[in-house]
Amino acid sequence: MRLSYVLGLFSALAVSSLLQAGASAQDAVERRVDDLLGQMTLEEKVGQLNLVSHGPPLRWEDISEGKAGAVLNFNNAGDVARAQALVRQSRLKIPLLFGLDVLHGFRTQFPLPLGEAAAFSPRISFLASEWAAKEASYVGVNWTFAPMADLSRDSRWGRIVEGFGEDPYLGSVLTAARVEGFRKGGLAASTKHFAGYGAPQGGRDYDTTYIPRAEMYDTYLPSFRAAVEAGSASFMAAFNALNGEPSTANPWLLTDVLRNQWGFDGFVTSDWVGIGELINHGIAADGAEAARKAVLAGVDMDMMGQLYIRHLPDEVRAGRVPESVIDESVRRVLRTKFRLGLFDQAPIDPARTDDDFPSKEARQAAREVARETLVLLQNKGDVLPVKSGTRSIAVIGPLADAPQDQLGPHAARGHKQDSVTILDGIRRRAQSAGITVSHAPGCDLMCGSTDLLPAALDAAKKADLVIAVFGEPQELSGEAASRVDLRLTGKQIQILEALAATGKPVALVIMGGRPQILGPVAEHVPAILMAWYPGTEGGNAVADALFGDVNPSGKLPLTWPRATGQLPLYYNRLPTGRPTLANNRFTLQYIDEAITPLYPFGWGLSYTQFAYSDAAIAKRSLESGESLDVAVNVTNKGSRAGQEVVQLYTRDPVASRSRPLRELKAFEKVDLAPGETKRVTLRVPVESLGFHLDDGSYVVEAGAIQVFVGGNSLAESAGEAEIAKTIRMPPEERRASASTGLAQ
Numbered sequence: 021m022r023l024s025y026v027l028g029l030f031s032a033l034a035v036s037s038l039l040q041a042g043a044s045a046q047d048a049v050e051r052r053v054d055d056l057l058g059q060m061t062l063e064e065k066v067g068q069l070n071l072v073s074h075g076p077p078l079r080w081e082d083i084s085e086g087k088a089g090a091v092l093n094f095n096n097a098g099d100v101a102r103a104q105a106l107v108r109q110s111r112l113k114i115p116l117l118f119g120l121d122v123l124h125g126f127r128t129q130f131p132l133p134l135g136e137a138a139a140f141s142p143r144i145s146f147l148a149s150e151w152a153a154k155e156a157s158y159v160g161v162n163w164t165f166a167p168m169a170d171l172s173r174d175s176r177w178g179r180i181v182e183g184f185g186e187d188p189y190l191g192s193v194l195t196a197a198r199v200e201g202f203r204k205g206g207l208a209a210s211t212k213h214f215a216g217y218g219a220p221q222g223g224r225d226y227d228t229t230y231i232p233r234a235e236m237y238d239t240y241l242p243s244f245r246a247a248v249e250a251g252s253a254s255f256m257a258a259f260n261a262l263n264g265e266p267s268t269a270n271p272w273l274l275t276d277v278l279r280n281q282w283g284f285d286g287f288v289t290s291d292w293v294g295i296g297e298l299i300n301h302g303i304a305a306d307g308a309e310a311a312r313k314a315v316l317a318g319v320d321m322d323m324m325g326q327l328y329i330r331h332l333p334d335e336v337r338a339g340r341v342p343e344s345v346i347d348e349s350v351r352r353v354l355r356t357k358f359r360l361g362l363f364d365q366a367p368i369d370p371a372r373t374d375d376d377f378p379s380k381e382a383r384q385a386a387r388e389v390a391r392e393t394l395v396l397l398q399n400k401g402d403v404l405p406v407k408s409g410t411r412s413i414a415v416i417g418p419l420a421d422a423p424q425d426q427l428g429p430h431a432a433r434g435h436k437q438d439s440v441t442i443l444d445g446i447r448r449r450a451q452s453a454g455i456t457v458s459h460a461p462g463c464d465l466m467c468g469s470t471d472l473l474p475a476a477l478d479a480a481k482k483a484d485l486v487i488a489v490f491g492e493p494q495e496l497s498g499e500a501a502s503r504v505d506l507r508l509t510g511k512q513i514q515i516l517e518a519l520a521a522t523g524k525p526v527a528l529v530i531m532g533g534r535p536q537i538l539g540p541v542a543e544h545v546p547a548i549l550m551a552w553y554p555g556t557e558g559g560n561a562v563a564d565a566l567f568g569d570v571n572p573s574g575k576l577p578l579t580w581p582r583a584t585g586q587l588p589l590y591y592n593r594l595p596t597g598r599p600t601l602a603n604n605r606f607t608l609q610y611i612d613e614a615i616t617p618l619y620p621f622g623w624g625l626s627y628t629q630f631a632y633s634d635a636a637i638a639k640r641s642l643e644s645g646e647s648l649d650v651a652v653n654v655t656n657k658g659s660r661a662g663q664e665v666v667q668l669y670t671r672d673p674v675a676s677r678s679r680p681l682r683e684l685k686a687f688e689k690v691d692l693a694p695g696e697t698k699r700v701t702l703r704v705p706v707e708s709l710g711f712h713l714d715d716g717s718y719v720v721e722a723g724a725i726q727v728f729v730g731g732n733s734l735a736e737s738a739g740e741a742e743i744a745k746t747i748r749m750p751p752e753e754r755r756a757s758a759s760t761g762l763a764q
């Protein structure tokens with residue numbers, strides 16, 4: 021018998037016994053759920069569907085009376101222990117879920133998710149989420165309202181900072197990594213906001229979204245689907261109405277797609293009083309109707325509305341909501357609690373605090389993650405890194421010394437006292453190089469006046485190099501922070517222009533939660549580094565990059581516009597009948613601004629240069645079950661080591677409906693020593709080269725597929741492959757293959 025055969029047999033047996041073990045563990049959970057459900061009164065069942073925040077309206081005795089299934093905004097072990105003690109006094113002693121918005125750190129803050137996405141690295145996303153979860157779960161939090169899987173093509177929307185940007189493939193890979201990282205660190209994920217919330221009209225938070233169903237499947241839903249496959253314990257319904265149907269009462273989203281097509285068997289919570297908002301949406305006359313519509317559509321848990329607990333028992337008794345619907349919702353909640361092991365967990369030690377954080381290891385991880393997120397947008401004349409021989413640096417700008425702002429929105433238990441500011445980071449590093457550092461804010465955070473400009477110019481003129489740190493203070497980013505004008509706020513442009521006019525070399529570090537409109541600054545300031553909100557260790561990471569201890573490798577996870585009026589703007593758009601032609605007004609153009617972005621999706625420079633050569637498609641004619649394999653040589657042509665994100669895009673040039681001009685299908689981040697060449701092979705399953713129809717089925721049409729490989733979305737052609745025969749897949753069949761689309 022050949023060894024490979026024996027090993028194959030052994031692994032088949034191992035897999036089948038693992039599957040059996042998994043199935044019997046599942047059965048055991050289901051038995052425990054049924055047993056418990058059988059003991060519950062209607063009121064106790066509805067209690068499990070009630071999610072209440074710390075503070076009013078939570079009455080602590082609700083917990084011992086079995087009227088709360090989950091709580092949120094508990095962020096310390098003392099409160100968790102108190103609630104757990106009350107659970108032990110309740111009749112059925114069903115443990116609570118303790119939920120919190122742990123998005124990018126608990127005490128130690130990591131870069132905001134949009135910045136983290138710029139690392140183009142599932143490893144980095146996993147690491148950041150794992151750390152966030154480790155710290156939060158230490159004090160008893162067991163459930164996070166994250167990741168946010170909302171794709172957005174419109175940076176007027178402030179919450180774009182909480183997501184992964186504009187690309188469905190990148191979003192799927194990173195959302196999965198985040199779910200897995202949270203779980204590894206001890207937090208169950210609640211992936212949000214299901215769905216379409218990232219495309220509100222006018223970029224206005226909470227506003228209506230119109231997205232055709234096929235486009236939902238192709239663009240807005242893949243990241244959520246990836247979360248299901250990565251094992252997200254729960255989902256959160258979005259505030260917005262999708263095509264006229266509020267997500268909180270949308271049976272297509274919550275039941276047809278999430279449960280029936282994707283097989284999700286965890287639970288769905290509403291967003292904050294989202295059920296009550298069905299009245300404002302105009303689809304419910306009162307709280308009872310809102311509760312009824314939400315639960316019938318598939319929302320299992322009511323966050324902060326108190327409408328389920330108030331109305332569902334009567335709705336059941338009146339026959340308007342079948343008790344079986346309530347049972348199913350409770351089953352989903354209990355199943356999740358059993359799966360998480362909450363019934364078998366020892367109570368938390370109330371003496372635990374987060375004062376031990378940030379630990380040295382957490383700081384190291386936060387610095388590592390932040391370094392990978394920095395995007396070098398331009399570097400004319402090689403202003404960066406700081407040259408040897410530099411004797412003095414003027415650090416100008418209010419965000420250079422903004423310990424709270426650099427933590428970004430939703431900073432859980434982040435303390436500004438823990439922050440290493442950009443000024444701190446530069447000072448520490450400069451000191452070891454014998455460089456003197458001066459600092460002048462230039463203006464305050466909102467930058468409403470130029471009163472402080474003279475002092476800033478004075479400092480600039482005395483220095484060899486100016487490092488300007490400007491952008492978007494934290495309060496202008498995140499939830500409820502939609503903006504109509506994304507220009508650098510207040511007098512920032514004027515101040516940066518004045519700094520550039522001194523003739524000193526200027527490097528601009530931008531802090532913020534989305535692209536800032538730079539106007540003339542992009543032309544006059546030679547070097548620009550996007551730092552997002554870099555977190556607790558942000559200052560060290562930025563200094564690492566400025567001084568060249570680390571070579572920037574981040575890439576833009578979204579398209580950077582020249583003007584706010586270009587939004588929504590994204591690279592994977594459809595062709596038009598009139599592609600842009602210079603000097604032809606009657607083609608795709610603006611008459612008052614260029615049609616191109618300032619920096620394309622996937623863009624990011626390095627202190628070295630990478631060259632691509634010898635791209636080759638392994639097999640040109642492709643059948644179902646095969647993959648498009650593209651190999652390319654990537655060479656580091658410079659004298660510094662660097663990392664490059666090799667990106668593969670495809671286009672279906674002739675199909676039964678217009679297909680995007682480019683779609684990212686695979687990427688890989690590689691390390692290259694000076695002069696080194698690596699042959700990188702990127703693999704795309706054939707089953708991810710097609711598109712959806714409105715019913716959720718997927719088709720890969722026979723015919724040519726164009727391939728592009730390079731370091732950003734303007735990548736060069738690598739030739740063509742051919743799909744031999746059309747492949748059609750009904751929605752449920754895509755279940756198994758969707759995960760194979762996540763090549764990383």
Ligand code: BGC
Binds near residue numbers: 121212291499
């Ligand atoms: C946000 C959610 C968040 C919830 C709880 C809502 O306002 O939309 O994303 O998880 O509050 O804090």
